[in-house]
Amino acid sequence: MMKSNELEKDQLYKLRHSAAHVMAQAVQELYPEAKLGIGPPIDTGFYYDFDLGQGEDGKPRTFTPEDLEAIEKRMRQIIGGKHTFNYREVSADEARELFKDQPYKLELIDGLVQGGIDEYGNETDETPVISTYRHDAFEDLCRGPHVEATNKITGNAFKLMNVAGAYWRGDENNPMLQRIYGTAWRNKKELKQHLKMLEEAKKRDHRKLGKELDIFVFDEEIGPGLPLWLPRGGIIIEELEKLAKEMEQKRGYERVRSPHLSKEDLFLRSGHLPYYAESMYPPMEMEGVRYYIKPMNCPFHHKIFGARPRSYRDLPLRLGEYGTCYRYEKSGELFGLMRVRSMQMNDAHIYCSEAQFEQEFMAVIDLYFDYFRIFDIDKYMMRFSAHHKNGLGKKYVDNERLWLQTEGLVRRAMDNGGVSYVEVPDEAAFYGPKIDVQVWSAIGREFTLATNQVDFAQPESFELAFINSDGQEERPLCIHRAPLSTHERMVGFLLEHYAGKFPVWLSPDQARIIPITEAHNEYTLQLERRLKEAGIRTKADLGTDRMNAKIRQAQLMQIPYMLVIGDREVENNTVSLRRRDNTRQNDLPVEEFIATVQDRIATRSGEL
RNA sequence: GCCUACGUAGCUCAGGAGGUAGAGCAACGCCUUGGUAAGGCGUAGGUCGGCGGUUCAAAUCCGCCCGUAGGCUCCA
Secondary structure, eight states: OOOHHHHHHHHHHHHHHHHHHHHHHHHHHHOTTOEEOOOOEETTEEEEEEEOOBOTTSSBOOOOHHHHHHHHHHHHHHHHTTOBOEEEEOOHHHHHHHTTTOHHHHHHHHHHHHSSBOTTSOBOOSOOOOEEEEETTEEEEOOOOOOSBGGGSOTTSEEEEEEEEEEGGGOTTSOEEEEEEEEEOSSHHHHHHHHHHHHHHHHTOHHHHHHHTTOEEOOTTTOTTOOEEOHHHHHHHHHHHHHHHHHHHHTTOEEOOOOSEEEHHHHHHHTHHHHHGGGSOOOEEETTEEEEEOSOSHHHHHHHHTTSOEEGGGOSEEEEEEEEEEOOOOGGGOBTTTBOSEEEEEEEEEEEOHHHHHHHHHHHHHHHHHHHHHHTOOOOEEEEEOOOGGGBTTTBOSOHHHHHHHHHHHHHHHHHHTOOOEEETTOOBTTBOEEEEEEEOTTSOEEEEEEEEEESSHHHHTTOOEEOTTSOEEOOEEEEEOTTOBHHHHHHHHHHHTTTOOOGGGOSOOEEEEESSGGGHHHHHHHHHHHHHTTOOEEEOOSSSOHHHHHHHHHHTTOSEEEEEOHHHHHHTEEEEEETTSOEEEEEEHHHHHHHHHHHHHTTOSOO
């Protein structure tokens, strides 16, 4: 028996799917030339893809926002018609006749007939049944389910949101269709709630907060995807790096450094040029030699491993570096700090024997959990990204045996460690499988934050070896890992995660001292000096604004501690503490305040 | 890269169906000496993203380019 929330989800699903059909009918009436793609329900609504053919200028015709209004209006009329949804099964020939003017539908029918391909182009084991749903004069190839009749869709609880181009079957070599996204809910109140939620999410968008809190900027003249870190952002990065160094030092990592570019030969050997060239900045040539800027640090670390003979006694060798990498992401793929072209990675490579693999791999997973605790992260998903055999020799190193073997190693390690994960095919790196930590941005987009990857390919390309206890040469495995992601993505994520309210240890400004009148300036400056000496990032606000205005500014910048200084404080050598959560503590001895804050910082506490 | 939309002062945004622009905040100056989220007055600040075209005249119309947003593709 279904749980009630699943049942509701199912009803919503049917409602949204039905709304997609109604939209397709409306579009077809308004644009008789339109060819239909697919139109499934999604998380908050539905979409449908259309091919509108060519306009008079010979270019593909597209929708404009005004078109959406007309479509929405017609949809309401159809909904009001209370047409029932009728299911029927048809033979392949009937289906082909029915959709003879719909090339995309014919392609779908072929997929069904041949079996093994569903409407998204993915493989399926299901027995093909060709079915349609009809309401009013509109019949669509569809396996349902649907609501009983169009009036189950609430006329004022859906909204067409936007138009987007989308490639047929998600392949950029296919024609681009016009996709209309809609959102649909049970009632008007739910729709309003959803729209309000979208507004709220915008407020914690890291791009907005980054601007408001002076964390980073982009400059047109420098280039897209190349962020500038402002002093306040720089502090956050310094703190993250400090954390990483502490954690890695305790776990036996050694720090190395490597150049930002290298001769072409290195990336040919590593496999980056064969598999990854599209994402690399083009080469520069000097004295007849081609150089590339590095998209990853691994080849350099492999060279460090190989710089001298290695014994099994050296293993595991853990080489860490906050390396700066550059990747040419396509212009449309850039997204604030979450997807950039210059990035500094919390990178390390662990070289170990196969016997050591499980322990080393799980030590990295444990490190993840340590970080999650520090940052109070509980909404994430571990994704086991495996290869797909169709990509062998294209996006993946062509050695199926080693793929299956290393994937088995990862699966066993995770299962033995009792760590839950979702296995997803065709998401691996070109050199091996990985465990990615998936998180979601404020507006709901999914990102890989951290990653833990096995590499069976590059140790071989670099002919890496160590002498085992039997005196024989043995090939090490390499683990690539970046638990703190890149500085860019991590700060972007943390901005949204904390909604700008960083814990004290990460806050760019930890304390702001606010004198009530000029008469208190001297004590204020004295206090500023004391706090700074105590290692607390402090600024005295001696500006000409009134105290209230200064407090407001400090609040808006999410500064954890505001110290208001007046006659009482000067006289008693105390502070009047206002925390950013608006809790107060008056007549607090300075030493006591300092001790508390120092403790919060030292323990990286989340408490104010 | 592709589809759609947007781009006016440091920031948030008005305005403009062709006649070289306006507010609030921020900045600066003066007044105000004020106990926990904006005290008052004033000054300065923009060839309206860039380059071309149409026009007597372009911020406004057209084209191209750059950047940004929401998607598609791709991805740490």
